[in-house]
Amino acid sequence: MRPTDSTRILPRWLLVLLVVLLAGRIGFGLWERSHGSTKAVAPSAAGFGHATGNPGSKIDRVAWSDFAHALSMAQASRRPVLYEYSAEWCGPCHRLSDEVFADATSAYEINAAFVPVQFVDRRQEEGHNSAVIDSMQEAHVIRAFPTLVATTADGRELGRIVGYPGREEVRDSLRVFAGRAGGTSIRMGM
Amino acid sequence: MNRELFLATFEQRLKSPVRMTLSAMLVFFTAIGFLMTRGAGIANTPHGYLLGLIFAGGVLGQEFSSGVPHLTFTRPVPRHVYVLSRWAAVCAVAVLWTLVPFVTAFFMTATAPTVLLGMLEASLQAVGIASVVLGLSAGLPGLADLGGLAAVGMIQNAARVAGAIAQDAKVAAFAGMTVSYVDAWFAPHLVLSAAAYGQALSPHAVFQYASTVVFWLVVAVLLVNRKQLSYATD
Numbered sequence: 001m002r003p004t005d006s007t008r009i010l011p012r013w014l015l016v017l018l019v020v021l022l023a024g025r026i027g028f029g030l031w032e033r034s035h036g037s038t039k040a041v042a043p044s045a046a047g048f049g050h051a052t053g054n055p056g057s058k059i060d061r062v063a064w065s066d067f068a069h070a071l072s073m074a075q076a077s078r079r080p081v082l083y084e085y086s087a088e089w090c091g092p093c094h095r096l097s098d099e100v101f102a103d104a105t106s107a108y109e110i111n112a113a114f115v116p117v118q119f120v121d122r123r124q125e126e127g128h129n130s131a132v133i134d135s136m137q138e139a140h141v142i143r144a145f146p147t148l149v150a151t152t153a154d155g156r157e158l159g160r161i162v163g164y165p166g167r168e169e170v171r172d173s174l175r176v177f178a179g180r181a182g183g184t185s186i187r188m189g190m
Numbered sequence: 191m192n193r194e195l196f197l198a199t200f201e202q203r204l205k206s207p208v209r210m211t212l213s214a215m216l217v218f219f220t221a222i223g224f225l226m227t228r229g230a231g232i233a234n235t236p237h238g239y240l241l242g243l244i245f246a247g248g249v250l251g252q253e254f255s256s257g258v259p260h261l262t263f264t265r266p267v268p269r270h271v272y273v274l275s276r277w278a279a280v281c282a283v284a285v286l287w288t289l290v291p292f293v294t295a296f297f298m299t300a301t302a303p304t305v306l307l308g309m310l311e312a313s314l315q316a317v318g319i320a321s322v323v324l325g326l327s328a329g330l331p332g333l334a335d336l337g338g339l340a341a342v343g344m345i346q347n348a349a350r351v352a353g354a355i356a357q358d359a360k361v362a363a364f365a366g367m368t369v370s371y372v373d374a375w376f377a378p379h380l381v382l383s384a385a386a387y388g389q390a391l392s393p394h395a396v397f398q399y400a401s402t403v404v405f406w407l408v409v410a411v412l413l414v415n416r417k418q419l420s421y422a423t424d
Contacts, residue, residue, distance in 0.1 A: 007268050008415040010408075014270065018408050021401035028394035068392050072381045076373045077350070112353070153381075 061107035199279035238312030242319035318378030325406030
């Protein structure tokens, strides 16, 4: 450096880099929020609740997470992930939705103890699923609907419920899965 | 970057008995964990984060408390070069130690892509937390940077507890969001292991990580540029 240069300069390239990265952070954040490009299936479009056209269905109270952020959310909040695999044509799936996901207490327990993610099979309606749903069904070896799979953020399976055994059975099993995760500070069943 | 400053910091960190003891224990137990789980626990391991803390703790604050930088700054070394050289050195040490347990994983059943993703994820975690500590260390004396991070952790835990005891889903969601936002600024990381489950890496997550790292570097340079660290007027 020249003798006249100050040693206390803030390099411009570092500032430019910061501005570019912050702009990208905000821009992609807004874009992903509005587009949900990697989202599996939005709950509102998933065939549950009032959106199904099924007049008997109730409002789904579970705060389903965007799959793209579920693992990082699980890691950040130290909660396990609860994957729900279902299909629109599946009767027991609707019962699960109406009796568990629409129930305020059950939904509160799920939201508090898990990062819930929902995948709705569309093969019967559209002939195929998205690649994400197919790969997740394969990864979790899904053979029937509904199936609930609880895993840690790093993918270790904590337990699963195949079919719909009834609300209390589902809640009891989910409590057990949350307990297996360790570090889950939420008291279930309040 | 200044080669001498880099090497001096690298050597200084490696010669610290406390840091080396803690790192050796951490690496040993992480490697044992990899062996016991036969590679299943490779993703999301916290050892990169902890090694980043161990090697970056007091990276500037301890020096400033001793008065050494005042002498260093009498030489024509730009201060941002000093900051970035020290940051690069602590990152290098932390990443080297972070990679050690993965050597055991290669000999176990874990598949190579899983191990590579785990290595990259843990290394980025070490670099991320080293940047945060550097920024805090530039403004806080001694090892108060670690104290500052502990305070942030307590705030996060308070938010978690508030979310847990509040019988309201909105409050719980707000608390969870608070924890996530604080985490993004004080514990930058990229969840690369999700790729193993068919999940594409979010561009937002990449920019979030990179911008947080650079943000803390800028904070460190700005704080080190303060006049109080000068003998001379400039």
